[in-house]
Amino acid sequence: MMKGNTTTDMPNLTSQKWDIKWLYQPRIFHNNRQFWKIERRLNEMIIKTLKDAKQFIDDFKKYARIDPNDGKHKFRFNDLNIYVGGTTELILGQEKEFYTCSYGQNWTDKSESHIDDPIRYVWENRKSINAQLKRKD
Structure with missing residues (x-):
């Protein structure tokens, strides 16, 4: 039996x-x-530790899309930390530096903000980033 x-x-x-x-x-x-x-799902990552956040930054080009206008790699996610709802882009610049830019309905940041510690930024925003990673095709 x-x-x-x-x-x-x-x-x-x-x-x-x-x-x-x-x-x-x-x-x-x-x-x-x-x-x-x-089953192993390829190209799916879940950020659970700081080591995972570092791995996400190291493999950023794998998860980001190239913007045809300026050639930068951008990872767009719905930012759950913004009260009114909005989207944040994590941007890899030409000199391997990271920037962020947020926007929503009827508002946007004036310019991209430089991120001093991208691993810490990913760690602090892991809930929003993980939600996007799970949604990604």
Whole structure:
């Protein structure tokens, strides 16, 4: 008789590079036990630690889009810290420096603001950035 799907039947994998989905496959068995499938989603990152924030900055070009007007890499996300709602762009300049610019309905920043510590900025805004990373195709 087959046991129910309990958490003890699942292997314990806690790698941050893996987004784990457990899928029950009722027709696949091995030694009368359920077989669980692990899927890895490519190009998906979740920022959980400062190390993840550093990895996001190091691989920024992988997540950002190139603006055709000025050739800069820009990562756009809905900023959950802005009370009235708005969008923030994290921008990688030509000299490997990071800038930010926010805008919303009927308002915008006057100019791009330089970010002294981009890892700290990503860490402080990880909730908004993670929401965008999950939405990204």
